[in-house]
Amino acid sequence: MSERWSATVRRMQIGIVGATGPAGSALGIRLASAGHQVILGSRSEERAAEVVNGILAKWPDRNLSITAADNAGAASAQLIVIATPWDAAWTTAKSVSDLLEGKIVICMANALIRVGHEFQPLVPPRGSVAASVQAAVPRSLVVGALHHVPAKELADLDHPIESDVLVCSDHPVAKRVSMDLINEMPNMRALDAGDLTQAAPIEAFTAVLLELNLKYKTRVAVKFTGIDPEKLR
Ligand SMILES: NC(=O)c1ccc[n+]([C@@H]2O[C@H](COP(=O)([O-])OP(=O)(O)OC[C@H]3O[C@@H](n4cnc5c(N)ncnc54)[C@H](OP(=O)(O)O)[C@@H]3O)[C@@H](O)[C@H]2O)c1
Numbered sequence: 001m002s003e004r005w006s007a008t009v010r011r012m013q014i015g016i017v018g019a020t021g022p023a024g025s026a027l028g029i030r031l032a033s034a035g036h037q038v039i040l041g042s043r044s045e046e047r048a049a050e051v052v053n054g055i056l057a058k059w060p061d062r063n064l065s066i067t068a069a070d071n072a073g074a075a076s077a078q079l080i081v082i083a084t085p086w087d088a089a090w091t092t093a094k095s096v097s098d099l100l101e102g103k104i105v106i107c108m109a110n111a112l113i114r115v116g117h118e119f120q121p122l123v124p125p126r127g128s129v130a131a132s133v134q135a136a137v138p139r140s141l142v143v144g145a146l147h148h149v150p151a152k153e154l155a156d157l158d159h160p161i162e163s164d165v166l167v168c169s170d171h172p173v174a175k176r177v178s179m180d181l182i183n184e185m186p187n188m189r190a191l192d193a194g195d196l197t198q199a200a201p202i203e204a205f206t207a208v209l210l211e212l213n214l215k216y217k218t219r220v221a222v223k224f225t226g227i228d229p230e231k232l233r
Contacts, residue, residue: 012181015039015069015077017084017092020051023108024083026155027146029055032064033157034184039067041074059157075099079106079177081146086111086122086129086203090136100140104174107133107199108146110206119211121204128199134170141174143167144199145182145190147206150219160186163221166193166202189232191224 014031016024019040028038042048048068055066074080075096080103084092089109093100107130111122126132130144145167153161165182167190169175179190193202212220 011035011037012079013037013039013077014079014081014181015041015074016081017041017071017074017096018088019074019081019083020044020047021083021085022151022155023146024081025051025055026151027081027083027108027149028066029059029064029155029157030161030185031181032066033059033062034181035065036181037065037067037077039069039074039077041069041071043071045070045073062157072096072099079104079181081106081108082133083108085109086124089129090125090132093133093140094136097137097139100137103140104143104171104177105133105137105140106143106145106178108144108149109133110147110203112207112210117214119207119214121207123200128196128203130168130199130203131196134196141169141171142196143169143171143174143178144196144202145178147202148209148222149188150213150221152219153221160188161221162187162223163189164224165190166198166222167191168193168196168198168202170196191227191232 014036016028020042028040032038040048052068082089086109109129111124134142167179182190
């Protein structure tokens with residue numbers, strides 16, 4: 001890992017763009033509970049402030065460092081997460097591209113559509129949302145991760161979330177930093193899923209998980225067996 005990141009990964013300033021939805025706000029709560037400084041971003045700073053106030057009121061004893069900003073404010077952080085719907089991900093990233101230059105940008109968006117009772121994966125330009133974001137912000141280090149983690153469970157600090165998280169990127173240091181961040185969340189295990197090409201099947205697989213949720217009236221998470229813990233570093 002480069003010195004720039006190894007020195008700072010313990011307590012990072014993390015901005016989440018599109019953070020007023022269930023996924024971005026839940027991730028913000030978990031990252032803040034792990035000791036990071038989190039900025040929740042929105043197209044409307046007021047909306048972000050409402051979400052932050054709700055979180056702080058719900059978890060008054062957790063000392064969460066969470067503040068509100070517009071999306072540009074969130075993009076000013078050290079590491080940025082894109083948590084918008086898929087069709088807004090690359091335009092939103094592009095709108096703050098200057099602020100994202102040289103930074104790690106984690107994309108958790110999935111391109112899906114619900115048709116009746118069925119979830120269907122869509123193929124965005126360049127095959128995945130993450131690859132589209134990388135093309136929109138070529139000077140940033142885009143990482144695909146956290147696609148399968150159910151937001152409701154992620155937001156519940158009283159319970160650890162038992163889940164593997166597939167992480168892919170064309171930038172090894174960015175992938176390593178993202179995996180370290182994910183591993184800080186109790187019972188979550190980051191797995192190196194390869195280059196950004198893998199974002200396409202990872203994102204599409206979310207449709208299967210949502211079908212399982214419907215079928216079994218639950219919220220599933222992903223766990224892989226057979227990986228030697230010694231090989232995880
Ligand atoms: N929900 C989950 O369990 C889960 C789990 C893993 C991954 N994901 C992925 O994470 C992403 C966010 O999920 P979510 O359920 O939180 O989504 P969401 O509630 O539909 O959207 C999140 C936020 O994105 C912003 N947004 C909406 N439309 C936008 C647009 N056209 N341009 C810019 N910003 C826009 C909104 O914030 P403002 O209006 O405040 O700007 C909204 O609150 C999705 O791509 C999803 O596939 C979701």
